[in-house]
Amino acid sequence: MWKLQAPSSDVIKWYKNTMLDGLYSRIKKTKNGIPVLEQRLQDILIPKKADGTDDKSVLEHLLIYKPIELHALCDDLMKQIIPNYDESEFESYLEAKNKGNNRNPAQEILFQKYSGFFKKLLEVFDYEGQLSKNKSRSYKLSIEQGYNTCTYCNRQYAITIDGKNDNERIARPQLDHWFSKELYPLMSLNIYNLIPCCSICNSSIKGNTIFSLNTHIHPYLDSTPDEPIFQFNYKLEENMTYSVICVNKTDPKELNMLKSFEIEKLYEYHGELETKDILLFFKKNPSSYLSHLLNDTLKEYEYSERDVYRMFFGTELDSTENLNRPFSKLKRDILIQLGILNKDGCFQI
Numbered sequence: 001m002w003k004l005q006a007p008s009s010d011v012i013k014w015y016k017n018t019m020l021d022g023l024y025s026r027i028k029k030t031k032n033g034i035p036v037l038e039q040r041l042q043d044i045l046i047p048k049k050a051d052g053t054d055d056k057s058v059l060e061h062l063l064i065y066k067p068i069e070l071h072a073l074c075d076d077l078m079k080q081i082i083p084n085y086d087e088s089e090f091e092s093y094l095e096a097k098n099k100g101n102n103r104n105p106a107q108e109i110l111f112q113k114y115s116g117f118f119k120k121l122l123e124v125f126d127y128e129g130q131l132s133k134n135k136s137r138s139y140k141l142s143i144e145q146g147y148n149t150c151t152y153c154n155r156q157y158a159i160t161i162d163g164k165n166d167n168e169r170i171a172r173p174q175l176d177h178w179f180s181k182e183l184y185p186l187m188s189l190n191i192y193n194l195i196p197c198c199s200i201c202n203s204s205i206k207g208n209t210i211f212s213l214n215t216h217i218h219p220y221l222d223s224t225p226d227e228p229i230f231q232f233n234y235k236l237e238e239n240m241t242y243s244v245i246c247v248n249k250t251d252p253k254e255l256n257m258l259k260s261f262e263i264e265k266l267y268e269y270h271g272e273l274e275t276k277d278i279l280l281f282f283k284k285n286p287s288s289y290l291s292h293l294l295n296d297t298l299k300e301y302e303y304s305e306r307d308v309y310r311m312f313f314g315t316e317l318d319s320t321e322n323l324n325r326p327f328s329k330l331k332r333d334i335l336i337q338l339g340i341l342n343k344d345g346c347f348q349i
Contacts, residue, residue: 004219121185142172147323150198230333243271291349
C-alpha cells in the first residue's frame with residue numbers, strides 16, 4: 001500500500017519551474033528596506049557563485065531532491081542555521097512546545113533554540129500559500145501523482161476532481177509531509193515529501209508523528225519484501241462475528257508504519273463489512289460457479305481475469321495497482337487465503 005512511483009521528469013521540471021523563482025524571491029524579500037529573512041540565513045540558502053551571482057541550486061535541490069539526499073542536505077543546512085542542531089531533540093522540543101506557558105527552564109531553552117528559526121523558515125517557504133491554498137498547483141500535482149486512494153490505508157478514495165478554475169476544483173487528496181513541516185521546514189515544499197492521503201490518516205492519526213528514514217517506510221523509497229498480509233478470522237458468539245488481523249509483521253519499519261497509522265484498528269471495523277461480504281459470497285456461490293463464469297460464460301465475451309475480478313470484487317487484481325481502488329490489498333489477501341487466488345494473484349479455479 002505504501003509504494004509510490006517517482007514523479008516523471010516532466011513533472012519534476014514543471015514543479016521546479018513553478019516553485020523555484022517564487023521561493024528565491026521570498027527569501028530575498030525586504031520590508032521597509034529590512035530583509036524579512038536575516039542575511040546570514042539568506043547566504044546559507046542562496047550562496048554566491050564564483051562570479052558573484054546568486055546560486056539557486058540549493059533551493060532547487062530542496063524542491064526536487066529525493067528523500068535520502070534531501071535529508072542529508074537539510075541536516076547540513078540546519079546545522080549551519082542553528083548552533084548544535086540535533087534531530088534527536090525533536091521529541092523533547094514538541095513536548096516543550098505543547099507545554100506553552102507551563103514550560104520548565106530546560107524546556108524553555110529547548111523551545112527557544114528551535115521555535116524562532118522554524119517559524120521564520122516556515123513563513124518563507126510558505127507551504128500554505130504556495131501549495132495548500134493554491135488550487136491550480138496542488139490539483140495539478142495531485143493529478144500527476146496519479147492515484148485514487150490513500151497511500152497509507154487504501155481504505156478511502158482520495159481522488160482529484162479538477163476544473164477550469166478554482167470554483168470547479170472541488171476535491172483532491174491531502175498532502176502529508178512525511179518529514180513534518182513543523183520540524184523540517186526546509187523540506188516543506190519538496191515534491192517527494194508530499195504524500196497523497198486521506199484526512200483521517202493525515203490529520204486525525206499521524207499529526208506530527210516524527211518519521212525517520214531508518215524507522216519508517218518512505219513511499220518513494222521502500223517496498224518491504226513481505227508486506228503485512230490481511231487475514232480474516234471469526235468467533236462464534238450469539239451471531240457469527242468477523243474481524244481482520246495483520247500477520248507477517250516482521251519488518252521493523254513496516255511495524256512502525258502499521259502502528260503510526262493504526263492500520264489494524266482501522267481494518268478491524270471492516271471485518272463485518274467487506275470481509276464478511278466476501279466470505280458469504282463464496283459460501284453461497286462455490287468456486288465451481290465462479291470457474292464456470294470465468295472460463296465459459298464471460299470468456300465468450302473476451303473478458304480478462306482482471307475484468308472479471310474487478311466486476312466481482314470492485315478492486316484491482318494486480319498488486320501494483322492496489323492504490324487505484326479502496327481495499328484492493330485486503331480483498332486480494334483474503335481471496336488468497338480462501339484459495340481463490342494463488343500467491344501470485346492469479347485465479348486458481
